[in-house]
Amino acid sequence: NYQISILFFIIASITDALDGFLARTMNWQTRLGTILDPVADKLLLSGTIFIFWLNELIPFYIFVIFISRDVAILLGAAIQMSLVESDTPLPNFLGKLTTGLQIVYISIILIKEIINFDISLYLLDIFIIIVTLLSLIVYAFNWFKDLRIYHNE
Numbered sequence: 001n002y003q004i005s006i007l008f009f010i011i012a013s014i015t016d017a018l019d020g021f022l023a024r025t026m027n028w029q030t031r032l033g034t035i036l037d038p039v040a041d042k043l044l045l046s047g048t049i050f051i052f053w054l055n056e057l058i059p060f061y062i063f064v065i066f067i068s069r070d071v072a073i074l075l076g077a078a079i080q081m082s083l084v085e086s087d088t089p090l091p092n093f094l095g096k097l098t099t100g101l102q103i104v105y106i107s108i109i110l111i112k113e114i115i116n117f118d119i120s121l122y123l124l125d126i127f128i129i130i131v132t133l134l135s136l137i138v139y140a141f142n143w144f145k146d147l148r149i150y151h152n153e
Helices: 002-025 031-054 058-083 093-114 121-152
Strands: none
Touching: 002 031, 002 093, 031 058, 031 093, 058 093, 058 121, 093 121
16 A cells, blocks of 8 residues: 555654754754664665565665665674774765655655556666765765774874
């Protein structure tokens, strides 16, 4: 039921953004929250993308790229936190933009299914792939930079 799915997906996305905004502006951040929030984001997007792939709404390569980025970010953050002994890495602008664009991408697919509109999303697929891969490259660059700085001190 795509109508109910988009409702739950949008509510989950908005409440996640609101939670992060309130935590930062009201200084309600906790160490546990800074670890769990990105994990919850990844689960929401990855779970939705997985269901889309299972239902053949997206090509396999989109699924692989989304999941690979999320797994790489979680592993990279865990490695950085253990090796550099730092706090949870802060998301960068491109990472937040990518998450926002992935939410829009998922919403477009749900809307396309709701209105039963038969249109190719090939160009949108290419765009989201490029943004997602660029985001992963920026995260990886920052991890290597932080590790290099830490080991040179």
